[in-house]
Amino acid sequence: MVLSDKVAIVTGGGMGIGEAIARKFASEGAKIVIGDVNPQAAEKIIEDLRKMNCQGLAVAVDVSQKEDVDRLADETLKAFGKIDILINNAGITQLPKSILDLDIEAWQKVTDIDYKGTYLCSRRVGKEMVQQKSGVVINIASIMGLISAPLVAYGPAKSAVIMLTKILATEWGRFNVRVNAIAPGYTLTPLMRGMIARGERDPKSILERTPMGKMVEPEDIANAALFLASDQAKCITGITLPIDAGMSADGAWSVFGGYRR
């Protein structure tokens, strides 16, 4: 198994992409700690994993709160003695809005969870990894941090995550700590299915604007995370890997009549 005896923290692992990563890593032998603001959801996944003979722990955490993040690291160390992998996945999105209409509180909340949360977790867990001279951090960013959309809180927060990835990869390279990001495109999680059901995202326009004409599955993200966490990626650090069925490759094709030639 690729991750035998590794200890992995997955923030926001109670559902969606984080859940898929937690299950995939557990199936490859990792001990899993889920830090989630929804402790019931986290506990349910951990119970499932225990049935697969995986050791795990659920911790109630709001990643935007330093005390919570410190407790997440402390409880992981107490239970398992080390932290090998950190998946900074917890995140929320926003409704598409003009900067003139989005209130500052909504902007602050997205920024605090999506960017500050990644910063706080990396800072606390990175301290352990630098000391032990090994570790892998994977930040779940978004293609909305690479291309522009009317997401004035979410987009810049994810761009900040992508830049933080490069900075930490550079700073911690000498300590054998690798830091990479994954930029998912539209991924069929409960969050996305809910937005589609409420009419907040239009699947037709998403698919028309996606070169491969399909959405991403949480499993696609988990497979890439497994590769980046494994020794097969031992020389890969500082990158952002889009997993988006080609969406971020398309800049201006609609100006030239779209994909069909």
Ligand SMILES: NC(=O)c1ccc[n+]([C@@H]2O[C@H](COP(=O)([O-])OP(=O)(O)OC[C@H]3O[C@@H](n4cnc5c(N)ncnc54)[C@H](O)[C@@H]3O)[C@@H](O)[C@H]2O)c1
């Ligand atoms: N689904 C997509 O299409 C998509 C696309 C690009 C990027 N992403 C990113 O992937 C990550 C996961 O998204 P998802 O679609 O699986 O979301 P989701 O809503 O399905 O799951 C998010 C999980 O994070 C937890 N969470 C939320 N706020 C938290 C906080 N403050 N502290 C700790 N946990 C918290 C939730 O309880 C939940 O378990 C996010 O960072 C998101 O921005 C998702």
